[in-house]
Amino acid sequence: MTRLRTAPLAGLIVIILFGGILVSQALGRWNTTATKQPARYSSGDFAGQANPADIRGSYTWQDVENAFGLPAAAAAVAFSTSGHGFSPIDKINALEEAYAGAVPAGYEIGTDSVRLMAALHAGLPFTPEDGTLLPDAAVALLAARPGVDATAIGRYALSAVSGSAPLRPVVNAASAIVAPVPTIATSPAAAAVAPATATPVVSAPATAPAAQGPALGSQAGNGAALSATGRTLVGKTTFGELYAWGLTEAQVAAVIGYAPGPGSQSVRDSLAAVGLEFSAYKVALQALIDGLAP
Amino acid sequence: MAIAVKTIRRNKNSPWLRRVIQIFFLLLVAVVATGGALAERGVAIPAFVESASLHAICPFGGVVSFWQLITAGTLVKKVHESSVVLAVIALALSVLFGSVACGWICPLGSVQEWLGSLGRKIFKKKYNHFVPVKLDKALRWLRYAMLAWVTWMTIVSGKLLFQDFDPYYALFNFWTGEVAIAGAVILAATLLLSLFVERPFCKYACPYGAFQGIFNLFRVFGVKRIAATCIGCKACDKACPMNIEVSTAGTVRDHQCITCLRCSSEAVCPVADTVVLAAGRLGASGRSETGKELAS
Numbered sequence: 001m002t003r004l005r006t007a008p009l010a011g012l013i014v015i016i017l018f019g020g021i022l023v024s025q026a027l028g029r030w031n032t033t034a035t036k037q038p039a040r041y042s043s044g045d046f047a048g049q050a051n052p053a054d055i056r057g058s059y060t061w062q063d064v065e066n067a068f069g070l071p072a073a074a075a076a077v078a079f080s081t082s083g084h085g086f087s088p089i090d091k092i093n094a095l096e097e098a099y100a101g102a103v104p105a106g107y108e109i110g111t112d113s114v115r116l117m118a119a120l121h122a123g124l125p126f127t128p129e130d131g132t133l134l135p136d137a138a139v140a141l142l143a144a145r146p147g148v149d150a151t152a153i154g155r156y157a158l159s160a161v162s163g164s165a166p167l168r169p170v171v172n173a174a175s176a177i178v179a180p181v182p183t184i185a186t187s188p189a190a191a192a193v194a195p196a197t198a199t200p201v202v203s204a205p206a207t208a209p210a211a212q213g214p215a216l217g218s219q220a221g222n223g224a225a226l227s228a229t230g231r232t233l234v235g236k237t238t239f240g241e242l243y244a245w246g247l248t249e250a251q252v253a254a255v256i257g258y259a260p261g262p263g264s265q266s267v268r269d270s271l272a273a274v275g276l277e278f279s280a281y282k283v284a285l286q287a288l289i290d291g292l293a294p
Numbered sequence: 295m296a297i298a299v300k301t302i303r304r305n306k307n308s309p310w311l312r313r314v315i316q317i318f319f320l321l322l323v324a325v326v327a328t329g330g331a332l333a334e335r336g337v338a339i340p341a342f343v344e345s346a347s348l349h350a351i352c353p354f355g356g357v358v359s360f361w362q363l364i365t366a367g368t369l370v371k372k373v374h375e376s377s378v379v380l381a382v383i384a385l386a387l388s389v390l391f392g393s394v395a396c397g398w399i400c401p402l403g404s405v406q407e408w409l410g411s412l413g414r415k416i417f418k419k420k421y422n423h424f425v426p427v428k429l430d431k432a433l434r435w436l437r438y439a440m441l442a443w444v445t446w447m448t449i450v451s452g453k454l455l456f457q458d459f460d461p462y463y464a465l466f467n468f469w470t471g472e473v474a475i476a477g478a479v480i481l482a483a484t485l486l487l488s489l490f491v492e493r494p495f496c497k498y499a500c501p502y503g504a505f506q507g508i509f510n511l512f513r514v515f516g517v518k519r520i521a522a523t524c525i526g527c528k529a530c531d532k533a534c535p536m537n538i539e540v541s542t543a544g545t546v547r548d549h550q551c552i553t554c555l556r557c558s559s560e561a562v563c564p565v566a567d568t569v570v571l572a573a574g575r576l577g578a579s580g581r582s583e584t585g586k587e588l589a590s
Contacts, residue, residue: 001574004515006308006560009553009571010315013387013398020383021342024376031375032346039368056371 036063044125052118052126057093057111061086068118073255075117077287078138079109085291087254087284099135104161107131117142120153133158233286235268242267242285246292255284308560312397316404323401326351327466348466349454350374353395354502356381358448358456372454388509391571392516396496396503397552402462402484403496403503407535409488422492422537430537433498434550441501461495492535497550507549515573517546517557523568530557530569540569544576 004012024030038054041047050067065072065088072088080086084098092114099109112132119126120142134142139157143150154160231245240263242252252260261270271281325332326343333339349355355377359370363378384395396403414421425433444456457463458474461481467473468481480495487494496503510516519530519540530540536550540557555561555571563569 001518001572001576002515003567003570003572005571006311006555006558009391009394009515009555010311010398013315013391013394016387016390017383017399020379020386024379025342029375029379030342032343032350033374039366042366054368 033058036066038067041125046124049124052115052122052124055092055111055115055118058091059114060089060091062088064092064114064118068122068124070118070121073281073284074141075114075138077284078141079113079135080137080287080291081135082290085288087251087288089250089254103133103158107133107158107161109133109135109158113138116156120148121145128156132156133161231289231292233267233282233289236266237268238266239263239270242289245289247285247288251288252285255288256281308555308558312554315398316401316407319399320401320404323348323351323466346376347372347374348463349457350376351380352377352462353380353384354505355454357502357505358445358454361445361449362452370448370452370454372457384506385509388506388513390514392510392513392551392553393503393506394553396500396506397554400462400496400502402465403493403552405465406484406488406493406495409485410492410535413489413492416489421490422535424490430497436498437500437504437507440499441504444501456501493552496552497536503552504549507551510549510551511547515571517543517551517553517555518570518572518576519543519546520568520570520576523565525565525568527564529562529564533557533562 021030036059038050038052041049041051052068055064055067059067061070061072061076064070064075076086076088076090079092079095079098081098081102084094086094086098092111095113096108096110103109108129108131110132112129113134115126116128116132117134117138118124134153134156136157136159139153142148142153233242239249239252239260242260243249243263249260256267256271260267267281267285322340322343325339326346327348329339329343329346333345343351349372355370355373356379359373359378362368362370369375369378387394410422417424447455457477459476459480461477461484464473464477464481468478473481480499484495491497517540521544524541526541528541531538533556534540535554535556536548536552538546538548538551538557540546553571557563558569558571559566
């Protein structure tokens with residue numbers, strides 16, 4: 001019989017536990033966070049492709065773009081609310097808090113909504129959980145893609161279950177996908193400014209129910225983005241003005257994808273200098289502005 | 295031939311050694327649970343748990359992920375590879391020593407135990423004996439039903455559904471607002487019951503404890519009572535937090551033993567080398583065959 005006393009047992013417990021962790025580290029198996037590389041379909045027509053069902057709440061919008069091609073900036077904006085403006089570097093698990101109380105009982109806008117959107121965007125098979133919804137802006141974003149069955153997607157819209165009027169999709173030639181700008185509920189002044197003719201518009205529910213919370217605003221597709229805060233991004237707006245309004249350099253960089261130029265440089269000029277279209281980023285930046293406290 | 299019985303002074307260091315380790319792991323888990331807030335305040339966090347979530351250091355996540363890992367090569371949501379690593383390590387510890395993770399590492403078990411010390415002072419001998427024996431024995435199997443239910447639900451849903459009922463998760467997240475009402479209620483009930491029954495959640499409801507307990511049936515090192523020198527004082531029975539009758543056992547194979555060694559000759563047993571943790575068979579006389587010590 002081999003006896004083991006208390007002190008050696010204590011030592012063995014510690015040694016085996018931490019020794020095992022060290023060995024797993026050496027083998028590259030000690031991962032305490034998600035790898036941000038979703039599992040792949042193991043069989044069927046889509047075998048080998050990334051499976052949106054494996055998107056985790058710890059993913060950022062950028063991680064989702066990397067895995068599924070869903071444009072991070074546009075998607076982040078599409079899921080933004082008047083109280084929560086998202087940027088590509090934000091984690092998607094913040095959605096549940098952003099939409100808490102804003103979605104009818106039995107429904108949810110959360111991580112599963114992002115899975116659904118990534119699947120619909122990439123044309124991948126995915127079965128959402130019961131009650132999974134998409135913000136109207138996200139539905140509009142998807143519906144703007146060529147060949148998409150807007151009616152089928154529309155059943156996931158928040159407005160489809162909350163009783164408010166559905167959104168019309170944005171179409172913008174400058175970008176394959178442009179999301180509508182979520183802002184504070186549409187003001188009469190904004191409605192008056194919004195063009196009513198050929199310019200595609202995302203319209204907000206005429207009377208958004210108070211309980212709905214995150215209200216979607218209006219945007220002139222080719223003109224200035226309208227904001228209830230009165231801080232409107234136009235072509236002449238400089239980075240300095242953005243910072244003065246409260247945005248940080250990191251937030252701006254997260255949207256445009258590179259370090260912003262000097263404060264005196266206009267956003268449009270800066271983007272043009274690197275071959276980017278101002279219109280493709282305007283909505284995302286405006287969403288961040290609108291997400292700031294008035 | 296009469297057998298000489300050697301009495302010893304109790305080694306007071308042994309219980310404290312386990313307590314030090316329990317406190318260490320409680321603090322370690324607390325650091326992980328509050329890691330984000332600590333990092334924001336510039337407090338350094340051990341590298342191996344940096345940015346880890348509570349789920350990342352829970353071996354039970356690795357256990358309930360086994361089916362998805364085998365069939366799909368993926369882990370249940372919120373579970374990371376580190377959980378699997380810890381599950382494997384805990385498995386090795388269990389094969390060697392039984393449910394040692396429950397008795398030495400699990401912070402929820404430690405908290406229940408420390409509250410139990412208060413209950414023992416209040417209720418004296420009545421403490422840990424409130425539940426009728428028959429009912430107690432039946433209730434002890436509940437945790438296997440819990441294990442089956444949690445495992446099945448995790449396999450079916452691919453989610454950690456137990457999180458909403460898990461007092462361990464509630465204990466380390468009560469300040470975050472992420473705790474489900476059920477989890478908070480179960481934690482409160484667990485802490486309250488700990489004043490009457492030692493380790494109530496471990497005894498009756500812990501699914502991971504149930505899993506660990508299976509290994510007590512064939513662990514390499516087990517708690518053994520040397521009948522030849524046992525004086526039948528039942529001090530071991532009284533000390534056992536899990537109400538196991540060590541005084542009638544040769545080798546303790548009870549699925550509830552947490553290898554805390556409170557029954558041993560290093561703690562309450564008044565006779566030297568009579569209740570010990572050891573590997574190998576007892577001799578025909580109930581004495582140690584070799585008496586060899588792995589370490590001392």
